[in-house]
Amino acid sequence: MSGQHAEKPVHQVRGVDHAAFPTFDPNATVRFYRDVLKFPVVHSICAAGWGPERHPDFIHFFFDIGQGDRLAFFYYFGWEPAGDQTAPGDAWARLPHATPDFFRNSRHIALHVDDEEDLLEYRRRLDESDWPVEMQVMHETIESIYTHDPNGYMLEITRALRPVTPQEDLDAQLTIEALCEVTAGQAPSMDKLLTRKAELIVEHAAGWERSHPGWREAEKEMV
């Protein structure tokens, strides 16, 4: 051994190994992911219980979602869904009847594709199935299609309209700094967040002048 170690980056994770969800309908789940979307089944575990506690037998099965990442499901033999099954929600949990869609759909998974052609191919596959696309939306920098899978989980498939810029990453850092501050205080609001962000922008301006001279005010005067 040389005794010399290359310096590892602080940020070492490499994407999603798997995201896992319960299902009470493995037939429809397999039809949706394997047969409609054509996601390969890549792994499964057949387990007779699990550990010392009372635990049902289960099947843990995985679909390839690209680049080695996987979407996984648990099917528990004899386990019944909880809650009012007519209420909004999914196989994991049900919400109160009056819960608006924006909140229900805030928890979702988004898979990305390379371009518009691929996005429209997934749109075609879904539209020919029992789970047609519910929305196609052009967001700020991505375009997405949405549907709910047979378990009620919202699935988004999205393409980037352009690469994210370093400026957007920087703006995100200021937003999150302001968000953490205003939500730690009383009555958080967008107004308070945007006001705090302006203070942070002014505080950082001198540093940006040094680190990013291309952003200098004098060079970009518009009027």
Add this chain to the structure above:
Amino acid sequence: MTMPRFYVLEIPENEGVITVAARDPANTVDHLGPYWRITAASPIVIDRRAAGCRHAVWYSAVAALEGSVITQHDKDALRVEAR
């Protein structure tokens, strides 16, 4: 008295907002870091249709507010006034 002032991140999607802001001689548009900064002596009004932004861009265009408050941000206009 403070003057209305707000910031818009400099990305291509926001150019419509800035073009409309810069067209009004009452507004001063300059830069601070990666942001456009819009300042005026009186309330700043950006017409939605003139800006031509799609929904998601329009409602996320304001990055920050300096001594100012948004008094309208809907399908017709964005209005920023001194606080």
